Amino acid sequence: MPLIKRISINNLIAFWLLGLCNNFAYVIMLSAAKDILEKETKNGTSNYNETCPKDEKDIKCTSISTGSVLLADILPTLFIKLLGPFFLMHIAYDIRHIIVVFFQALSYIIVGISKSVEIGLIGVVFASLGSGLGEITYLSLASHFSNNVISAYSSGTGGAGVVGALVYAAMTDPYLLNISPNKTLFFMTIVPLIFLICYSKLLKCPESANQFGIFNNIDNYDYESIQNEIDEEMDNENVTTRNEGSENAVTPLSYEEKKKIIISMLQFMLPLVVVYYAEYFINQGLLELISFTCKKGFNLTLSAQYRWYQVLYQIGVFVSRSSHKLCVVKSKFLPILSIIQIINLIIFYFDAKNHFIGHIIIVMALVLFEGTIGGKAYVSTFSQIHEKTTIQTREFSLTFVAISDSIGIVLAGFSAIPVHNYICSLK
Structure with missing residues (x-):
């Protein structure tokens, strides 16, 4: 295989792994939300794995909504993303990558050793900081590559959801590996190591990307023109924006130019905010309130039901993010996705309140x-x-x-807590 094509394929694999590793800690923390909230001060254990509820009266509300974990997992991310476009773009990508890896490793360790909700939430905050910095780092880095790396990165983030949620559910499920949540978190520290190796050994960055040179992974080829040829060979796609000139240097944008760009981007941002608001309101505000007895819930414990909801949600995310080329949604149709997600939210809300869905399999299909x-x-x-x-x-x-997405998730987190309290007060 020619060197140039091998570099391109390696970069696609690298962006897939960057997406997977960057979102892994975020997914793990949301999957562990109920376990974090059920920690006991004495020894960091909980009784979540005992038995499935025999009767509906055995299904109790938790005192704290999982929306609180969601807020700890997203507010730092939003803070980073708000500052990032204006301040972080001057920091070299490899420096940012090291910081992301450090925050992620620290989050697993802190949550793993924690014996209280407060310490556990501190670990969640570090996971959020790493995830937020990572997302704006790798998405902006993608601007120096072909459009294909966006699909690869997005697929990787979806893969993180499936792998992370599935691994956590399987390791902690009493019918499978039955490992404690704390020990499971320690096992996850292998991910930051893979994260570090992926960027330093697999990815080849073009010279146009701001690098300090720590990993010596700078590609000296004329990447823009090379990548165009590879794109045409791989999928016969004509990326018109690549024909804007052979120069790789990007001149700094003025404040007025940035303001105009922000206004023009609202058509993309608003539908995405609504979609993420609806789905995270469902996932962290309503799903914990939708539980089933042994007979109607495959004999799953309450915590196990919540974890498998997360697995199915992430499978849906992964499939759709990985099949982008098969079903392209143009910008004018993005608001339709927002409407569909709001309809999903309404269905889940009324079921959390009235429990009209008769079996867990229907809820699982809706979550997917x-x-x-x-x-x-x-x-x-x-x-x-x-x-x-x-x-x-x-x-x-x-x-x-x-x-x-972070704005939508933050709004969902703040909405989830009072709605959780309201629905629980009805029971």
Whole structure:
């Protein structure tokens, strides 16, 4: 295989792994949300794995909504994403990558050793900081590559959801490996090591990307023209924005130029905010309230039901993010995805309140569908931005729009807590 083509394939694999590793800690913390909230001060254990509920009266509300874990897992991310487009773009990508890996490793260790909710939430905050910095770092880095790496990165983030949620559910499930949540978190520290190796050994960055040179992974080829040829060979795609000139240097944007870009990006941001608000309201505000007895819930414990909901949601996200080329959603159709997700939210809300769905398998199917809509909205949004922006504005555009999902998730977290308390007060 020619060296140039091998480099391109390696970069696609690298971006897939970057997406997987960057989102892994975020997914693990949400999957562990109920376990974190059920920690006992004495020894950090809980009784979540005992038995499934025999009767509906055995199904109790938790005192704290999992929305609180969601807020700890997203507020630092939003803070990073708000500052990132204006301040972090001057920091070399390899330096940022090291910081991301450090935060992620620290989060696993802190949550793993924690014996109280407060310490556990501190670990969640570090996971959030790493995930937020990572997302704006790798999405902006993607502006120096072809549009294909956006699909690869998005697929990797979806893969993180499936692998992370599935591994955590399997390791902690009493019918499978039955490992304690604390020990499971320690096992996850292998992920930051893979993360570090992926960037340093597999990825070849073009000279146009700001690198300090720690890993010596700079590609000296004329990457823009090379990548165009490879794109045509791989999928016969004509990326018109790559024909804007052979120069790799991107001139800094003025404040007024950034302001104009932000206004033009609202058409992409608003639908994505709504989609993420609806799906995270469902996942962290309502699903914990939708539980079933042994007979109607496959004999799963309450915590196990919650974890497997997360697995199915992430499978839906992964499938839709990985099949972008098979079903392309243009920007004018993005609001339709928002409407569908709001309909899902309404269904889940009334079931959490009235319990009209008769079996867990129906809820599982709805959760899978909900994840599919969310994943499709994410990959379609960033792919459309990459396609429609010029090389001069692409990096800032991708970095700024990355705050959209975080805004929606923060709003969902704040909404989930009072709704949790309201529905629990009815029981």
